[in-house]
Amino acid sequence: MKAMRLHTYGDIASVVAEDIPVPDVGPDEVLIRVAAAGVNPLDLKLITGHAAAYFPLTFPYIPGTDLAGTVEQAGPLAARWRPGDRVIARPAPTRGGAFAEFAAVPVSQVAAAPTSLSLETAAGLPTAAATAWQALFETAHLERGQTVFIHTAAGGVGSFAVQLARVAGARVIATASAANADLVRELGALRAVDYRTQDFAADLDDVDIVLDTIGGETQQRSFSILRPGGMLVSIVSPPDEILAVAHGVSGAFVFHQTDATRLGSISGLCDAGSLRVVRDQVFDFADMQAALQRVASQRSRGKVLLAIG
Template identity: 45%
Template sequence: MIAMKAVRFHSYGGPEVLVVEDMQRPEAAEGEVLIAVHAVGVNPVDWKVRGGYLTGMLNHHLPLIPGWDVSGVVAAIGGGVTDFKVGDAVYSLLDISRNGAYAEYVTARVGGIATKPASVDHVTAAGVPIAALTAWQSLFDFAKLSAGQTVLIHAAAGGVGHFAVQLARWKGAKVIGTASANNAEFVRQLGADEVIDYNTTRFEDAVSDVDVVLDTMGGDTQQRSWKVLKKGGILIGTLGIQSPEGAAKYGVRGEAIFVAPNADELTQIAVLIDSGELKTVVSTVLPLDEAARAHELSQTGHVRGKIVLKV
């Protein structure tokens, strides 16, 4: 057996269920590559899966290795793989139904893999896939955001939000973000035209007639968001649509997103990163052994940009 180190959990629970273990290195099957993991991005979905909050949606077998945002180097290729070769630097949103990348190696289907942006290191690249693809797919694939439109981005300082602000701005939209006062200047520097401090201002008192809302908060924030849309406008919810009656009441639409691996979009995102149009803000880098600490930080709900584990 060729061994590797991984962080996994054998039962659902708090951060303490994450354990560092030696296990068998996986092998690339037909249509897959084996990636030597250099860095893995931490996302809220990691601790939601670990905590057992998504068992109704995802049919995982335990033990499970979390972490579906990877940047690394191709270490082996499976049968039929022609797009990548050993030694290529790649990044990917992995299939969330399988083992993730809190490990020295992970296997990945080639359909979701793209060449890593050359201008940034693996730590930075690992912060990109889930959050940037969620922002891209929400704003461009679902909402068809166009120049001159106005978009309200909730949690604009977070993983998804900080990419969404920059992508909307790049598209030529007017960008309004919500954040605490602590992050107001940060969000403005990302390109937001206006930042609303959610602790002192009810956003629905300050904003109206927007074309698109990106709702990463759900609940009460979603309920209060319907009325800020202009008729025919659209709200994209990363936590689903919990108050569809609001959409009907205001003559607007609500769509739930579940981010999907997409190599073409990751390639376009890499081009924006390499041209300097899109920045990834990694606020915390921790070693793989400190995955539990990374989860505790993510669970505060107040991370700026991204947390990344270095392998």
């Protein structure tokens, strides 16, 4: 099979196309013929070694943690899946494997793909949508009627977070560039704050939950808009505990872990018409490096996708 492999930490050019054997399937694994993969900022951190403290890689390594495709073979402990079943999957970052024509994935990381979406589009769901779900519902315990503030709402995680918060009955305020303001409001935000020209910290207060997708100074300034007892949830870096205490709020860091039940719920929301994938660009498999460069540019709107099979 064709696969993109990395033999040591490096830059985008270090990931090269190779012909390798189709992976063996363990008893609790599913062999998936990959139709498409999602490309994430995490992939860049894994390739460069910037995430090595959390996710040390074993080389050679096939990048990619988001995929959609059809079941080719299932191990005896994954017998619920049959050849031809349409699935989405999110293999663990240390395992990777999505940037290949076939991937063997533990059954605990596989769910049915939405019937309403093409596999190419569905490949944008696993990491970004599930991270937004974990942050809002499992960490912040978002409730109907609360106000949630979402940074970079036109990005991968942000675009799903806006929709999920809306479905949960929350009041959503979000940051976006002026060019993406209409999209963010279309997804469900009541207000879009232009981060280039407006100071969110000066304009907002009494927010129940902040979803931080940026970190650094932006994260620090976000504490001031929370009501007493509110929560800042970050997907990029652990919040400053001293600042949290000083503002009378709490902070939490989301360390995303794949869960097939969560993925199944997300798939169901898509089929119910409550969740959509915002597609940025779709790249051919041979243009994988260009796809990574698009993500690295930080100008993508929604999900960057890689068409494989």
